[in-house]
Amino acid sequence: MLSSIKTRVIAFYMVVLFLTLSALGVFLYFSLHKIVYNAIDSSLLSRVKALATLVTENDNETEFKFSDDVMWEYNSPKSKSFFQIRRFDGTTLEKSASLRDSELPFQTGEDQTSLKTIFLNGEPTRLINFYAPEDNRHGNKEKSSAVKNKGHGLIIQCAEDIEDRIDLIQSYSIVLSLSILFIMFISASGGFLIAKKALTPIKEISETIDRISESNLSERVTEKNIPSELRDLAASFNRTFDSLEKAFNRQKQFTADASHELRTPLSVILSQGEVALRRERTAGEYRDVLSTTVEAARMMSQIVQKLLTLARLSSDKVELKIEDINIGKTIHEAVKLLNPLAEQKGISINISGNEQPVIHGDRALLLKLFVNLMDNAIKYTDVPNGKVDIFIKKEKIFVVTEIKDTGSGIPEEDLDRVFDRFYRVDKSRSKEIGGIGLGLSICKKIAKLHGGRIEIKSKVGEGTAVTVYLRGDKDGTQA
Ligand SMILES: Nc1ncnc2c1ncn2[C@@H]1O[C@H](COP(=O)(O)OP(=O)(O)OP(=O)(O)O)[C@@H](O)[C@H]1O
Ligand SMILES: [Mg+2]
Known part of the structure; x- marks a missing residue:
């Protein structure tokens, strides 16, 4: 199968195209993935920061001044946004109604703002754990570590259901894969047609050559209407056939000439012999006939000798002393x-x-x-x-x-x-x-x-x- 030029060209072309398109597809997929997650993460960060500003603490009492807008965003049971506010020791101070019985996962000891994807009630959810030490909220950085060490300060967790976004990325990757397959199919069909069209003149040349060798030597490969790359090939085939035809005609002429040259003395021998045999002849008449016959035979022998010399000199392996x-x-x-x-x-x-x-x-x-x-x-x-x-x-x-x-x-x-x-x-x-x-x-x-x-x-x-x-x-x- 791979012995055909057409198949080889198309196979090579398809492999190169597949690798190129796959690399492009992977690049586009990860680019979109990054853009979507960056957008989710920056939205989560702004939201968590906004929540942090709504939390105040007075004498170990924590107050949450959440507006109606905030409450509506997080507390509707159908909402896909969640928050949970904890102390460093993990105790929950407040959580959104959208969480219902669930809790946002938290491990005590975490003291760094972190982002991760979790599964909340089976749904993919993006979670940010925002470390908000007490004094950070009041702009006093020096005191914050002391407060943290004593178990004060807050962890504000904010999360968002990202199933829609993941679905979007998946749909995009499906569309991308189908597009790659479609492009490959179109390219393979196009490549096949182009290769077929490009190779048609070669097929025509070979058909003409078959006809030439089978039937007559005077037909030639048409040099018109064929691609310029193949014109030289056609011209050299035609030159070869020209010299073949000439050699063939020379050979034919030579055979005809040789037979003709041999026929003359041969017919002299035959006719002289036949005439002599018709009736009794005198010894002198027989001598005349014999000397004419010997002369004709000598002529034939000379022709044959020269032909043999020519044949010997024309053979591929002439042995010279x-x-x-x-x-x-x-x-x-x-x-x-x-x-x-x-x-x-x-x-x-x-x-x-x-x-x-x-x-x-x-x-x-x-x-x-x-x-x-x-x-x-x-x-x-x-x-x-x-x-x-x-x-x-x-x-x-x-x-x-x-x-x-x-x-x-x-x-x-x-x-x-x-x-x-x-x-x-x-x-x-x-x-x-x-x-x-x-x-x-x-x-x-x-x-x-x-x-x-x-x-x-x-x-x-x-x-x-x-x-x-x-x-x-x-x-x-x-x-
Ligand atoms: N020196 C010459 N003077 C004039 N004509 C010549 C001379 N040499 C060759 N030719 C001509 O060229 C022809 C070919 O010569 P070539 O020697 O091949 O054949 P040939 O002499 O006729 O026969 P042979 O085969 O016996 O030599 C001759 O028939 C003759 O007409
Ligand atoms: Mg001579």
Whole structure:
């Protein structure tokens, strides 16, 4: 249950609100309690003082000069005000008729004015015991303690039934508690609605994502009409889906291209075989059919091999046999392999620059990289006295190799796409010379695996320059 954000937010919010309102409620309750009791106590004190002024003593005779008003206030049987006048020894001199048979509680020895709440006939009553020494009433403080010690002086007790006031405080606390509960209920409902409304866009985003993964990859999360806080989330989901869709389409295109490339030689093998089998052929005819079939099978084998290389280089865990590689040496090896082809086409290959840079890399893959690039340079150079210039240099952390030819060049609009799998600028021309369109994709992957990249510049009719950047050894040169 608490795993839901909505529940957690509301629970936290309710706990905080409950604590705050309870603290406020307790504060308000005690404030009112104090105000009410202060009012009762000060009224009792004024009354008891007023009573004290009405008491006089002459030769051990105590007289009470109570007016009718006073008598009416205390002596009505229904009155909720009481008084009792005692000596210090506890003997009662006078008490209000409202007390009837009851007595206001008193303990001998009490000699201080005190206030307390008692229960008189079961009713909560506030009582003040007012110590009024004889001479205090006459304004002579020095004599008062002597009089008290002899048992003289008076205790005037005044009390008031405070049930109404206690009822008032109780009603107030009930109203306060109900108000707190009501506020909590309203806040919980409001909080629930706000949380629900705030989380609706997240639900919508997740529903759209479900739809996208289930049905089509072209649908996107709407970035309009959603809170600004969630717009970034929606935008990053959309970016992810954009790249997923692109990758998915690339994959689809790749599968279609691969099947297409394999179908051509396969249909050559099938049709040649079928035609040959229709009737008896001469040995020469069989030889022709077989050589066409072998050529088509070789083509298929090349495609499959390159596809396997690409698949291996694209897997998450490519195992590289890392060793120190002298770039100059590797390039010489590649040139040696391609020299027969270059000589056949009358193309001269030149190596210059710093041939000593060393990199940590996989010898077989790096050889494949340079063979592929040189193969292109030779393959796509048909002009007389064609040249391939290879220049090696060190540039910061990179070992840079430039392979420049004087060939046909690549139109600018195709430059971005030559690294795509199966992409050929002139499909029929490339096919004629055995190009499948996978060489540069393989080269790009190999460069990337060695912490580098490949850049290509070209001008139609002038030639192409391919630059390979590979991460060099720390000190950069000698093997
Ligand atoms: N040096 C170059 N000069 C002119 N065009 C080039 C050059 N290098 C590459 N290209 C163009 O780029 C395309 C892709 O090259 P890539 O090496 O990937 O494929 P390919 O050479 O056709 O086939 P293969 O898979 O056998 O290498 C080529 O078909 C060609 O049109
Ligand atoms: Mg190639």
